[in-house]
Amino acid sequence: MPHNDIQAHMDVVGADDLPVGTVDRVDGDHIKLARTGPEAGGCHHLIPLAWVEEVDGKVHLSLVSDDAMAQWEPADL
Known part of the structure; x- marks a missing residue:
């Protein structure tokens, strides 16, 4: 999966299509999520690029949102 398609401000959703967060930036082999939004609780979080299943205007993860x-x-x- 080419991760150079992942851009800042893209929505990140779980395999259940529920929100996980918003991309702040790609940081090495992780996506750094923005600290804004209800899921973030005011903190940045990192998720591995290995969890990315598809990028099509949104970043779709292979895990459901609660697991992610x-x-x-x-x-x-």
Whole structure:
């Protein structure tokens, strides 16, 4: 999957099509999610690019949204 299609401000959704967050930027082999929005709780989070299933105007993950948010890494430590 070419991850250079992932752009800032794209919506990130789980395999259940529910929101996970919004792309802030691609940071190495992770997507750094924006800290704004109800899912973020005011903090940046990292999700691995390996979770990306498809990019088509949105970033679709292979995990359902609850699983993705349970496993994301905080980026503001």
